[in-house]
Amino acid sequence: MTQQYWELPGFEAVYLENSFVLDVVARPGIVALDIELVLTERHPEYKVPPAAERHSYRLGQILFEQVTRLHWLSSGFRPATDASGQSDYGGIDQFIVEGQTHTLQGDFGELVIEASHCRVALTSLI
DSSP states (O other): OEEEGGGSTTOTTEEEEEEEEEEEEEETTEEEEEEEEEEOTTSTTOOOOOTTOSSEEEEEEEEEEEEEEEEEEEOOOOOEEOTTSOEEOOOEEEEEEETTEEEEEETTEEEEEEEEEEEEEEOOOO
16 A cells, blocks of 8 residues: 555654755664654644744654665755755655655655654754
């Protein structure tokens, strides 16, 4: 059965298409996407965005755990740099799941990740 990301537990109140991938980190057994997440109004951490912003953003990660296979077809896309000097690899245009296969596509290329767990984790605010 194929699922879209918003059908996954913990993903129902985030909007990945307007989020920004800041980094992709792969280590044995884990893949982490550092991301500036768009939170929807249904998310408990949602805050009304400032007048200059369209969305409520929050730093976080998409974590794939117990990874058994990773295939990354890079697009060769160089990160964009915004006015504040922060660079990003664009948004996640597509994220579908079939069983334990997670396929993500965006400016960063295509990631195919076999993992038993996938979750969103927000970065703690200090």
